[in-house]
Amino acid sequence: MAVEDVRPSVDPAIASDPTTSGVARHRPPTAAPDVEDHSVGAALVALLDVASASTSDLASIVGAVGSILGARSARLLVADYSLNSLRYLANEIEDGHGVPPAMEGTLAGRAFSRGETLVSGDRVCVPVSENSERIGVLEMDHPAWEEVPEDLIDPVVRILTLILVSKRRYTDAMLRTRRTEELSLAAEMQWGLLPPLSCTTPKVSVSGILEPAYSIGGDSFDFAFNADMVEFGIIDAVGHGMSAVLISTVAINGLRNARREGRGLESAYADTGRAIASQFGDDAFVTGQIGSLDLPSGNLSWLNAGHPLPLLIRNGAYADELSCRPSIPMGLGGTVKEVAVEHLQAGDCVLFYTDGVTETRSADGDQFGVPRLVDFLVRAVNDGLAPVETLRSLSAAILAYSGTGLSDDATLVMIEYHGP
Template sequence: MKENSPISEEQYLHPNNSLSSAASKSLTDLINSLSQEQIVNQDLLLSLSFALRSFTNVQRFLELIPLLVTQLVGVKGSLLIPFQDNGSLWCEQLQILPVNEDQELFRKLFLLEEGKKTGFGMQERNIAMLDRIVQRHFDSANVIATSIVSRGRQRGRLYAFDKKEIVFGSNVHRKHIQIVADLTGIAIENDAMFQVIRNHEKVDRQISIGAEIQSQLLPDECPIIEGVELAARCRPAFQVGGDYYDFMPTRPDLTETAKASGRWAFVIGDVMGKGVPAGLLMTMLRGMLRAEVLTGLAPDSILHDLNQLALEDLTQSHRFVTLFYSDYDARSRKLRFANAAHNPPLLWRAQSKSINRLDSPGLLIGLQPEAVYGCGEIVLEPGDVLLYYTDGVTEAPGISGERFDENRLITFLDKFSKEGLGAQQILNKLFERLDGFVSVNEHHLEDDASMVVLKVSEESTLPELT
């Protein structure tokens, strides 16, 4: 009989030593494997975070989502169903992996009439409907789902799927999927905000162009007219406004010298509302009015014709226009005027040191056909001051909510006229008082504010008859 080998002291003391070494090695390998998996997962999540910071094209980012879910969770595939900003299905951005799973499912989603409606993704019953469609499509698979939410709004649904016999859905898996879903929600939210910003930038550019065009339509400077000083300013509440004033020679074919001593049309108007629509309508009216001035008709006839021309366009836009039209003869100092429900200009008489309103009966432009307008006339005397203005001046609110109002405007006009100031100085002082009243550095004007000051020269005399 063969003798047994002698047992070493180490084996005697530690009979399971070899078994312990094997178990220890297996445990070490497992720990290393888990550590390596954690590192890989961390790298994947870091890559997604980097993509979120770097991509400006949301489609490129969303294409990564199913791939990332399959890598993180270790499943066969993943499906992303995002919603547009209005809550409808964003079918153009459906993403799935593997791609051979998409045709039939995508067809069902594209044909889902409910999914095309605004607010679809904001209703729980619709989310449940999506889950049923996906579950039926993957009826032989194990499916888990999570919502993509950003700032309290449903932004989509994210799914992971694998074979029935593959068990997944542990807390770790769900946490990984939720992290991806949260980052996806941020990406979709960012894209929605970028779209809003882009649209605002486009509108801002258009408004800036409109404001530039409109500013070019207002006179760059006041004309030189014999015996009077003129000063004018328009301060729109927005970049584009509905206020309008103009100075037009009734005979533009004359020389500059002849025009200076001829007849001029002075007009100020205001389109109901403000912003781009009001500015566009006022631009249209300006062209019509300039054509009417060339006819040389009296102010009431011009307003009548202008009302006829503009009635259809104004009716369709549901807007009306107030307009004060006057013409001034530099040789006789006679001012004729007609008013289409505009704020009556204020006339400060140098001789009596008093203020009167220049007014005549008339309806808004665009209110009704065949409107009738009255015509008034007055001779201006040396030192007289005439102030045209829009209601944005008198309706301007102060800090306490009180309006600037006409009485306050009359008080200041009377004060500055008595001081013997020139037209430009009076205009500057009036705007200074208006700005101080509304605290313009802290509060914007609610409406466009325009003023035109005409002052008859102190030494102005009528030509002698021969």
């Protein structure tokens, strides 16, 4: 695990962060682990014993991790829905909504965005992620972090991550913590529909994000890793709010059903279109792009149902838009005009996006536009940002460009091919 020690100075944003004052030390675990026993096996058994004692007491599990690693106290910070801030889980349990620390300019925020363990004085921040799905940050007060065995840290944090991923199916604690503002009912439904925001393997990285996070309507995306294939879709349902999210729910599940039944892209398009028409009539439709990436060959197959053409970044430069003859949106009774195939090279990045991205307007009325989008992508790739951080930064840039909030949903899906 990469560790950056920024001693002796303490991050001033952290030192003055009001959310760190009054944060309770972790509650003792049900059965306190032996902190003197640094064997990996004993540590993991102790942690699993604590985890099995409760479905919803996540703070005790985090506390057990801190004890195993020799920390004076430990807290879990969870990323909010928009990935712009981190929130203390303990505060959520005890006080409702705490003041969220900003993602930018804080030690925890830097650890989250960079995916690295950072140390400042006695403060230690360890990113908590699973296959690049970023959950949050384990923050500890630790007087002797450099003395903790490296072969103990990695497995303990990995097991903590797997426990949190498992437990969040049974408790609302983490979902409540993620909110910095009220989530609309439509957004609640849409977030429940989404896959993890990112996944990375040695061969490929896939990431997605959508805004406005707290009032999203008809935009959605999906992906799945199956054998040597990544299958994906990005959609935009007609309308706004609840009506749009109901249509997108049928669309995403229609695409999933076709994928899980082993049908191809053309069948997925047709079957999903029929499901939309049968449930909502002739006026409902969904634009989108669905595709698959064959990992051994690098062949990207995809069809376009009325979305902007995806962008290809190759060798650190903008290559071109990928071309595909458009089919009409799903739900209007059309047929597939073309399944395009693009051979990706190792290092290629492809960005799929909805029109809300480029049509976002500034206070002066200027659109964000494709040139600005391309410029951001090229700079992010050349700065070495991972796709998940590229999309987080890009989403924040789009929101900042608007200034007054988005008038339409903006969704991004990025695929980076690492090679066979």
